[in-house]
Amino acid sequence: MPQAKATIYTVARAAGVSAQTVSRVLNGTGQVSEKTRAAVRAAIEAQGYRPNTVGRSLRASRTPMIGVLVADIGNPFYARLHRAIERRLAGSGYSLMLMNCDDDAQIERRQLDLLRSYRPAGLVIVPSVGSSLDETDLRAFGHVVSVSRVLDDVHVPAIVTDEREAVAAAAAELLALGHTEIAMILGPPEASTTRARAAGFHAAVAGRPGCRGHARHTDGTRAGGEAAAGELLGTHPGVTGMIGFNALVTEGIVSAVRTAGRACPDEVSVIGFTDAGWMTLYQPAISVIDQPVEEMGALAGRLLLDLAAGESVDPGPWVVPSTLIRRGSVAPPATTKESRT
Amino acid sequence: MPQAKATIYTVARAAGVSAQTVSRVLNGTGQVSEKTRAAVRAAIEAQGYRPNTVGRSLRASRTPMIGVLVADIGNPFYARLHRAIERRLAGSGYSLMLMNCDDDAQIERRQLDLLRSYRPAGLVIVPSVGSSLDETDLRAFGHVVSVSRVLDDVHVPAIVTDEREAVAAAAAELLALGHTEIAMILGPPEASTTRARAAGFHAAVAGRPGCRGHARHTDGTRAGGEAAAGELLGTHPGVTGMIGFNALVTEGIVSAVRTAGRACPDEVSVIGFTDAGWMTLYQPAISVIDQPVEEMGALAGRLLLDLAAGESVDPGPWVVPSTLIRRGSVAPPATTKESRT
DNA sequence: CTGAAAGCGCTTACAG
DNA sequence: CTGAAAGCGCTTACAG
Incomplete structure (x- = not known):
C-alpha cells in the first residue's frame, strides 16, 4: 500500500537506516552491505517510493534535463530532431524540455529565460533567424550545442550538414x-x-x-x-x-x-x-x-552527455553529410x- | 555586471531588505511599498538575478510544468498538438515536458515515472495502444487530461473529436x-x-x-x-x-x-x-x-490551467467536431x- | 508594510 | 560500511 508521501526519510525509518544510506542505495554510490540494501529496497517497494528529481536538482544546483529550443515543432525536421535526441538520451536519466520560438528572437529569449529557471544540464538550440543571442547568453547555460543553424561569433559546438x-x-x-x-x-x-x-x-x-x-x-x-x-x-x-x-x-x-x-x-x-x-x-x-536529421540529433545528444560528464568537446563544426x-x-x-x- | 550566483538572498542584501520581501516583489503577493519595490527591482537588475524554479518547486511540492506524453512526435498530429498546448500556456509560467513512448505500454510507464519525478502540475496524455495505465497511475499525477484516445474505466477529463x-x-x-x-x-x-x-x-x-x-x-x-x-x-x-x-x-x-x-x-x-x-x-x-488539432490542444491547455487553479472540470468527454x-x-x-x- | 524561522527532498562533505 | 549536520533556493505560516 503506497504511502501518501514517501521520501527518503520515511523509507529510511522503515528500513531502520539513515537517509544517507537510502540515498546510497538509490544512486549506487559508496558501499552498502547486501543486507542493508535489501532492507532499503523492501521499504522502497512497500511505500511505493519514487525519487523526487526536484530535491535532487536543488541540491545539485543542476537539473537532469536538456532544453531543446527550435523554431517550430510543427516542422517535421525539428520533430525528428527532438525524437532523435530523446532516443539518444534514453536511459541516461535526462529529460528533454522542448520549446518553440516561432523563429522570433524575442520569444527565443523569453523561452530561454523560462528554460534557464530550471537550471538544466544543457541546451540544444536551433537559433532563430535574426537571433540576438550572444556567447554570454549561452554561456549562462553551461553546456550548449547548436544544430543546423549556427550563430555568428558564438563558440559552441555546432552540428551541421554539408x-x-x-x-x-x-x-x-x-x-x-x-x-x-x-x-x-x-x-x-x-x-x-x-x-x-x-x-x-x-x-x-x-x-x-x-x-x-x-x-x-x-x-x-x-x-x-x-x-x-x-x-x-x-x-x-x-x-x-x-x-x-x-x-x-x-x-x-x-x-x-x-x-x-x-x-x-x-x-x-x-x-x-x-x-x-x-x-x-x-x-x-x-x-x-x-x-x-536522426544522426544530427543523436550526435547532439551524445555531445551533451559528454559535456555533462565533464569531458571536453571539440567545437567542430561537426559536419554530418547529406545524400x-x-x-x-x-x-x-x-x-x-x-x-x- | 551580473553576479556569479544571484539568489533572493544576495538581492535582499543589496536592496537592504529581507528575502521574504524579494519574494513578494517577484510574485506580486502581499503589500510592498513603492520605494522598497524599486530598490528590489534595481538590485535584481544589477545582479542579473533570475528566479530558480527548482527552489520554488521544491517548496511548493509542485513544478510549474505540464507533461505531454504521446506516441510519436514525428507524427504531425502530435507535433501540432504540442504546439497548440504550448501556445495556450504561453505566459502562464508553465512549461511543457514532451515525451514519446513509441506506442509501447512499457515505455509509457517508464516515461511517466521519469516525468513524475519532476512533480509536474499536470499531464496531457495520449494513451498508448494497449496502455496498462489505470486510474491509480494517473491519479498519482494530480491533474490529467487525455486527448484523442481514451482509457477504458479511467475517469479523467477527455478531449476527443466526433x-x-x-x-x-x-x-x-x-x-x-x-x-x-x-x-x-x-x-x-x-x-x-x-x-x-x-x-x-x-x-x-x-x-x-x-x-x-x-x-x-x-x-x-x-x-x-x-x-x-x-x-x-x-x-x-x-x-x-x-x-x-x-x-x-x-x-x-x-x-x-x-x-x-x-x-x-x-x-x-x-x-x-x-x-x-x-x-x-x-x-x-x-x-x-x-x-x-489546434482546438483540442488549446482546450487541453485550458482545462489543465483550470484544474491547476483548483477549479473543478467536467470530465466530458469534450467533443470538438471534425469537418x-x-x-x-x-x-x-x-x-x-x-x-x- | 516588513522580517526571522522553518522546511520542501535530496546529496555533499565530514566523521566515525 | 554507516550516520548526523548542513545547505541547495525558495515560500509558507507566523509575528510584529
Missing part, C-alpha cells in the same frame, strides 16, 4: 544534365543555412561558364516558396531546374510548377531539401538532398532531349 | 454518390480511436441496405495502410471508395491505389483523416476529415457515371 557541398553537387548534377538556367528558392537571408546553401548553388553555377543561376529569398514556408517559384517561372521562362530550400519550400515549388502549367520533370526539374513522406508519393517522386536521393523529378531539359531525338 | 459521426458522414457521402462497396483502413484494434471510427463506418453502411463495407486493421503506418489497401483492392475489385484512419494510412491508400493501376477518383475515391500539407499538393487533392473537407479525390463510382452517360 549544405554548401550538397547543394553544389545537386546543382552541378542539373547543369551536367544540360540545364543552363536554374534557380534556388532559398530561406530568409539572415539564416546561416540560407547563406551556406546559396553559396553552394552559386559556386556550382560559377563552375559552368554560360550557365545562369537565379536565387530568391523567401520566409521558408510553402506559400513563400510557391510565390517565389511562380514569379520566377513567369519572368524567366528559360529556368528548367529548381532547388528548394527545405521541404515546405519544395512543396511550394512543386505547386507553382504545376500552376504554371509546366510538366515535371519534362519541362522543369525539381530537387528538394530534407526528405518527406509525400516526396515518394508525388508523381513524379521528388529527388531530394536528404539531410541526416542526394535521385527520384523521378529530375531529367534533362526538354530542349536537350528534343535535339537528341 | 470520430464516429465524422466517419459516418464521410462514408454516407460515398454511399450517397452511388458507391456500393467501400472500405475503411483502420488503425490497431485496441485503440479507442479505431473502435470509434470503425463504428461510424459500419453504422453508415448498415444504413444503406445492399451496400457492403470492408474494414481492415493496420498498425497505423503508411506501410501498413498500403499493404491493407493493396490486398483489399486485389481481393475485392468491387471496392470503389476507401477511407483512411489517419494521414499516414491515407498515404498508404493513395500509393496502393496507384500501384494497383486504379485511377483516383475515377475508379477509387479516397478520403483521409487529419489534414496534411501533401493532401492539397497531390493530384487529385485528397478529401479529408479534418481533425481540429469534412471536400477536394478532388471523391467522385461517383465509374459504373454509375457510365450508366448515366
Whole structure:
C-alpha cells in the first residue's frame, strides 16, 4: 500500500537506516552491505517510493534535463530532431524540455529565460533567424550545442550538414544534365543555412561558364516558396531546374510548377531539401538532398552527455553529410532531349 | 555586471531588505511599498538575478510544468498538438515536458515515472495502444487530461473529436454518390480511436441496405495502410471508395491505389483523416476529415490551467467536431457515371 | 508594510 | 560500511 508521501526519510525509518544510506542505495554510490540494501529496497517497494528529481536538482544546483529550443515543432525536421535526441538520451536519466520560438528572437529569449529557471544540464538550440543571442547568453547555460543553424561569433559546438557541398553537387548534377538556367528558392537571408546553401548553388553555377543561376529569398514556408517559384517561372521562362530550400519550400515549388502549367520533370526539374513522406508519393517522386536529421540529433545528444560528464568537446563544426536521393523529378531539359531525338 | 550566483538572498542584501520581501516583489503577493519595490527591482537588475524554479518547486511540492506524453512526435498530429498546448500556456509560467513512448505500454510507464519525478502540475496524455495505465497511475499525477484516445474505466477529463459521426458522414457521402462497396483502413484494434471510427463506418453502411463495407486493421503506418489497401483492392475489385484512419494510412491508400493501376477518383475515391500539407499538393487533392488539432490542444491547455487553479472540470468527454473537407479525390463510382452517360 | 524561522527532498562533505 | 549536520533556493505560516 503506497504511502501518501514517501521520501527518503520515511523509507529510511522503515528500513531502520539513515537517509544517507537510502540515498546510497538509490544512486549506487559508496558501499552498502547486501543486507542493508535489501532492507532499503523492501521499504522502497512497500511505500511505493519514487525519487523526487526536484530535491535532487536543488541540491545539485543542476537539473537532469536538456532544453531543446527550435523554431517550430510543427516542422517535421525539428520533430525528428527532438525524437532523435530523446532516443539518444534514453536511459541516461535526462529529460528533454522542448520549446518553440516561432523563429522570433524575442520569444527565443523569453523561452530561454523560462528554460534557464530550471537550471538544466544543457541546451540544444536551433537559433532563430535574426537571433540576438550572444556567447554570454549561452554561456549562462553551461553546456550548449547548436544544430543546423549556427550563430555568428558564438563558440559552441555546432552540428551541421554539408549544405554548401550538397547543394553544389545537386546543382552541378542539373547543369551536367544540360540545364543552363536554374534557380534556388532559398530561406530568409539572415539564416546561416540560407547563406551556406546559396553559396553552394552559386559556386556550382560559377563552375559552368554560360550557365545562369537565379536565387530568391523567401520566409521558408510553402506559400513563400510557391510565390517565389511562380514569379520566377513567369519572368524567366528559360529556368528548367529548381532547388528548394527545405521541404515546405519544395512543396511550394512543386505547386507553382504545376500552376504554371509546366510538366515535371519534362519541362522543369525539381530537387528538394530534407526528405518527406509525400516526396515518394508525388508523381513524379521528388529527388531530394536528404539531410541526416536522426544522426544530427543523436550526435547532439551524445555531445551533451559528454559535456555533462565533464569531458571536453571539440567545437567542430561537426559536419554530418547529406545524400542526394535521385527520384523521378529530375531529367534533362526538354530542349536537350528534343535535339537528341 | 551580473553576479556569479544571484539568489533572493544576495538581492535582499543589496536592496537592504529581507528575502521574504524579494519574494513578494517577484510574485506580486502581499503589500510592498513603492520605494522598497524599486530598490528590489534595481538590485535584481544589477545582479542579473533570475528566479530558480527548482527552489520554488521544491517548496511548493509542485513544478510549474505540464507533461505531454504521446506516441510519436514525428507524427504531425502530435507535433501540432504540442504546439497548440504550448501556445495556450504561453505566459502562464508553465512549461511543457514532451515525451514519446513509441506506442509501447512499457515505455509509457517508464516515461511517466521519469516525468513524475519532476512533480509536474499536470499531464496531457495520449494513451498508448494497449496502455496498462489505470486510474491509480494517473491519479498519482494530480491533474490529467487525455486527448484523442481514451482509457477504458479511467475517469479523467477527455478531449476527443466526433470520430464516429465524422466517419459516418464521410462514408454516407460515398454511399450517397452511388458507391456500393467501400472500405475503411483502420488503425490497431485496441485503440479507442479505431473502435470509434470503425463504428461510424459500419453504422453508415448498415444504413444503406445492399451496400457492403470492408474494414481492415493496420498498425497505423503508411506501410501498413498500403499493404491493407493493396490486398483489399486485389481481393475485392468491387471496392470503389476507401477511407483512411489517419494521414499516414491515407498515404498508404493513395500509393496502393496507384500501384494497383486504379485511377483516383475515377475508379477509387479516397478520403483521409487529419489534414496534411501533401493532401492539397497531390493530384487529385485528397478529401479529408479534418481533425481540429489546434482546438483540442488549446482546450487541453485550458482545462489543465483550470484544474491547476483548483477549479473543478467536467470530465466530458469534450467533443470538438471534425469537418469534412471536400477536394478532388471523391467522385461517383465509374459504373454509375457510365450508366448515366 | 516588513522580517526571522522553518522546511520542501535530496546529496555533499565530514566523521566515525 | 554507516550516520548526523548542513545547505541547495525558495515560500509558507507566523509575528510584529
